[in-house]
Amino acid sequence: MKDVYEFCPEFESDKWLLRFVKKEDAPDLLAVYGDKNALPFFNSDNCHGDNFYYNTKEKMDKAIDFWLFSYEQKYFVRWAIIDKTSGKAVGTIELFHRPAGADFSDVGLIRLDLSSGYEKTEPLREILSLIIPPAFELFDCEEIISKVPLYAVERAEAFAGYGFTKTDTCLIGGNDGYAYNGYWSVRK
Numbered sequence: 001m002k003d004v005y006e007f008c009p010e011f012e013s014d015k016w017l018l019r020f021v022k023k024e025d026a027p028d029l030l031a032v033y034g035d036k037n038a039l040p041f042f043n044s045d046n047c048h049g050d051n052f053y054y055n056t057k058e059k060m061d062k063a064i065d066f067w068l069f070s071y072e073q074k075y076f077v078r079w080a081i082i083d084k085t086s087g088k089a090v091g092t093i094e095l096f097h098r099p100a101g102a103d104f105s106d107v108g109l110i111r112l113d114l115s116s117g118y119e120k121t122e123p124l125r126e127i128l129s130l131i132i133p134p135a136f137e138l139f140d141c142e143e144i145i146s147k148v149p150l151y152a153v154e155r156a157e158a159f160a161g162y163g164f165t166k167t168d169t170c171l172i173g174g175n176d177g178y179a180y181n182g183y184w185s186v187r188k
Contacts (some may be wrong), residue, residue, distance in 0.1 A: 004077055004138045004139070005071065005074045005077070008020040008077060008079075009134065009138075011079075011130040011131060011134065012130070013126060013129075013130055014084070015083070015084055015085070015123075015126060016081065016082065016083065016084060016126060016127060016130060017082040017084055018079040018080070018081055018082070018093060018127070018130055018131060019079060019080055019082065020071075020077070020078075020079060020080070021064060021067055021068070021078045021079060021080045021089075021092060022064075022080070023061070023064055023065075025064065025080045025089045026057060026060045026061050026064055027057070028080075028088045028089035028090070029054075029060055029063075029064070029080070029089050029091075029092065030054065030055075030056075030057060030060040031115060032089070032090060032091050032113065032114070032115045033053065033054040033055075033059075033060060033063065033113070034053070034054060034055040034056075034060075035116050036053070037116035038113070038114065038115055038116040038119065039051065039052070039053050040149065040151070040152075041113070041114070041116075041119055041149065041152055041155065042111070042113045043111045043112075043113075043146070043147040045147060045171060045173060045178075045180040046171070046173035046174060046175050046176060046178070046180065047175075048175055048176075052113065067092075067094075075096060076094050076095065076096035077095050077096065077138075078092050078093070078094045079092060079093045079094075079095075079131070080092055081093060081114065081127060083118075090114060090115045090118050091112070091113050091114035091115055091118060092111075092113050093110060093111065093112050093113075093127070093131055094110070094111040094113075095108055095109070095110050095111075095131070095135055095138070095139055096109055096139065097109075097139040097140060097141060098145075103169055103170065103171055103172050104143075104145050104169065104171055104183070104185075106142070106143075107141050107142075107143045107144060107145050107185070108135050108136065108139040108141040108143070108144040108145070109144070109145050109146070110131070110132075110135065110144055110145070110146045111146070111147075112124070112127065112128075112146065114127075119152075119154060119155065120154050121154045121155075121157045121158045121161070122158075124154065124155055124158035124159070125158040125161050125162055128159070128162045129162065132144060132162065132186065136188045141188075142187060142188045143185050143186070143187050143188070144185065144186050145167075145171070145183050145184065145185045146159065146164070146183065146184055146185075147171075147180070147182050147183055147184075148164070148166070148182060148183075148184045149182050150182065156184075159184050159186075160184075162186065163186045164184040164185060164186040165184060165185060165186070166183075166184050167183050167184060167185050168181075169183060171183055
């Protein structure tokens, strides 16, 4: 498989398209990241205090610019999640390789952000089925982790249904040294 930072692949099913995020996604993603009901499900651990609440076009544009810059710097990849029925971006997926030398060493880390109307077991599981299988090779890892908050009942059901298990290991933030809990993992 090609280097994900040289060529970002798309993943598609009859319902979903996962493709590299672009500036033109801003109006759709503003509805996601400005959705206060979706906000509690976003994983902003170790993100310099950013909670991913973007309630203006300017804030959303700035976030997308940062995501594009981060891709160029090979920090992470951010895919837009397109609902093929509406043709709109209803969320994003961020993935990166967490380097060796700390807790959750040499793992892929996934952040899955969806509009609150999609925070349901079946859409979550369908989206996971598109991104997880290729993620192991794309991010050179044997394990993938993601945060699943305690109150995220349908998210937990979707992740468990895909083979993730809850772990007691905390993610120690490289930016702030804080111990973040609520992580689930799946092995290749």
